[in-house]
Amino acid sequence: MIGTKFEVPDKYRYQNGFGNHHETEALPETLPVGMNSPQKPAHGLYTEKLSGTAFTAPRHENLQTWLYRILPSSVHTPFRPCKDGSIYTSDEKGSVHESVGAGSHQVESPRWNYLPNQLRWDPFDLDKQADWVQGTRLIAGAGDPTLKSGLGISVYAAGCDMPPQTAYFTADGDLLIVPQQGVLDVQTELGKLLVRPGEIAVIPRGIRHRVTLPSGPVRGYILELYQGHFLLPELGPIGSNGLANARDFQAPVAAFDEEDDRERNTLNWTIVSKFANRLFVARQTYTPFDVVAWHGTYYPYKYDLGRFNTIGTISHDHPDPSVFTVLTAPSSAHGTAVADFVIFPPRWAVAGGTFRPPWYHRNTMSEFMGLITGQYDGKAGTGFRAGGASLHNVMGAHGPDRATFERASEEDTAVPVRIGDGGLAFMFETMFMLGVSEWALRGAAGDDGRADGCGKLQAGYNSEAWQGLERRFRRPAPETSPSG
Numbered sequence: 001m002i003g004t005k006f007e008v009p010d011k012y013r014y015q016n017g018f019g020n021h022h023e024t025e026a027l028p029e030t031l032p033v034g035m036n037s038p039q040k041p042a043h044g045l046y047t048e049k050l051s052g053t054a055f056t057a058p059r060h061e062n063l064q065t066w067l068y069r070i071l072p073s074s075v076h077t078p079f080r081p082c083k084d085g086s087i088y089t090s091d092e093k094g095s096v097h098e099s100v101g102a103g104s105h106q107v108e109s110p111r112w113n114y115l116p117n118q119l120r121w122d123p124f125d126l127d128k129q130a131d132w133v134q135g136t137r138l139i140a141g142a143g144d145p146t147l148k149s150g151l152g153i154s155v156y157a158a159g160c161d162m163p164p165q166t167a168y169f170t171a172d173g174d175l176l177i178v179p180q181q182g183v184l185d186v187q188t189e190l191g192k193l194l195v196r197p198g199e200i201a202v203i204p205r206g207i208r209h210r211v212t213l214p215s216g217p218v219r220g221y222i223l224e225l226y227q228g229h230f231l232l233p234e235l236g237p238i239g240s241n242g243l244a245n246a247r248d249f250q251a252p253v254a255a256f257d258e259e260d261d262r263e264r265n266t267l268n269w270t271i272v273s274k275f276a277n278r279l280f281v282a283r284q285t286y287t288p289f290d291v292v293a294w295h296g297t298y299y300p301y302k303y304d305l306g307r308f309n310t311i312g313t314i315s316h317d318h319p320d321p322s323v324f325t326v327l328t329a330p331s332s333a334h335g336t337a338v339a340d341f342v343i344f345p346p347r348w349a350v351a352g353g354t355f356r357p358p359w360y361h362r363n364t365m366s367e368f369m370g371l372i373t374g375q376y377d378g379k380a381g382t383g384f385r386a387g388g389a390s391l392h393n394v395m396g397a398h399g400p401d402r403a404t405f406e407r408a409s410e411e412d413t414a415v416p417v418r419i420g421d422g423g424l425a426f427m428f429e430t431m432f433m434l435g436v437s438e439w440a441l442r443g444a445a446g447d448d449g450r451a452d453g454c455g456k457l458q459a460g461y462n463s464e465a466w467q468g469l470e471r472r473f474r475r476p477a478p479e480t481s482p483s484g
């Protein structure tokens with residue numbers, strides 16, 4: 001199912017390759033030849049440079065793109081804090097000079113709860129009244145976007161298009177988007193992406209975008225990476241191909257909208273900015289989707305998880321889940337990720353004489369998991385459901401639930417089995433201890449309709465998953481001496 005059947009065909013064109021220097025123009029002869037910033041850019045456009053790394057970042061890490069657009073991005077009114085409950089309206093009384101202006105809309109208070117327990121959530125409610133920006137709620141996080149350190153994990157659940165003539169960007173980090181339900185039509189400054197469940201998208205920091213929902217309500221997960229950028233993992237002895245292959249990543253081609261001449265000089269466009277976890281709003285007289293051509297290495301992209309080339313054991317033992325890494329955001333400690341995006345795709349389980357599911361374990365890394373569809377092979381019980389989530393924080397003991405243990409310790413391991421068909425689970429794994437938001441914790445599962453909390457936290461997760469595990473230890477009978 002993943003990667004082959006979609007509700008709607010993809011109507012957009014892409015250019016392929018991860019980390020490529022791409023170039024694309026929606027009108028011929030727009031990109032300058034042999035230079036970036038000509039005195040008179042083609043067609044009367046302005047040149048603008050978008051930097052995703054410091055100017056002096058090493059060549060192999062340097063990310064930047066040159067944009068050729070109708071007006072530069074700076075032509076907007078000052079950003080003002082947006083009004084509580086009305087993110088497209090600025091709070092004229094709120095001062096941009098105060099650290100938290102009166103009435104400012106905070107995406108989430110930075111008050112995190114640090115809990116050693118295993119946590120699991122029922123599927124998050126769809127909010128038919130919300131759009132992409134309003135429907136995104138922080139679940140967990142670490143670090144601080146002002147220090148470009150750490151990450152935030154959110155769920156989105158929305159039922160409305162973003163209003164016409166609005167765009168959003170976050171200055172806090174790169175967005176890794178994992179749709180679980182419904183199609184996202186994402187118009188970005190650099191072109192258009194259609195992103196469906198079974199695909200993922202990355203929208204780098206700063207890139208303005210507008211999300212509409214061509215197939216109705218949507219739900220999914222977002223990892224906002226405050227530091228660094230996602231890379232393909234090293235392949236080591238796997239060799240030069242495998243896992244997610246570079247050629248399967250798709251970046252948009254340039255596409256621009258021309259404004260209606262009658263609307264010139266009217267402040268009819270609204271730009272919402274997330275800056276240090278706080279929303280601000282500015283107005284401008286023209287569409288931000290006015291980039292006629294671009295070239296560079298800093299751009300949004302998408303990837304169909306159905307193209308992942310899954311590698312696993314063909315002898316014995318359950319390998320570390322790092323073999324399923326799609327993208328990794330490395331820290332400066334070699335092999336230790338700020339964030340890994342890992343999937344558990346359909347595959348063959350063939351390990352002989354082996355307990356095949358994940359082992360019981362405790363991990364110095366934190367593991368946030370979501371389920372896109374179907375079932376996860378580590379949890380045969382019914383509690384881990386598509387659109388829900390689980391969190392096993394630093395050193396949180398976890399592993400197969402009782403049902404999984406019983407099945408896997410009796411199965412015939414001389415026979416290969418197909419696992420996960422029609423299903424897809426994923427994990428955001430991070431070196432950081434994750435704080436959990438107030439919203440994620442408030443309201444037990446079944447306690448729906450709360451404004452202040454998701455009402456999805458499962459009170460009985462630990463007991464349902466593990467308390468029923470039986471003692472199986474039998475001390476071997478002492479050997480009796482033959483002499484009597």
Ligand SMILES: O=C(O)Cc1cc(O)ccc1O
Nearest residue numbers: 320321358359367378398427
């Ligand atoms: O805990 C989990 O279910 C995720 C996981 C899967 C796996 O195959 C090995 C380790 C691991 O943490």
Ligand SMILES: [Fe+2]
Nearest residue numbers: 361367392398
């Ligand atoms: Fe785990």
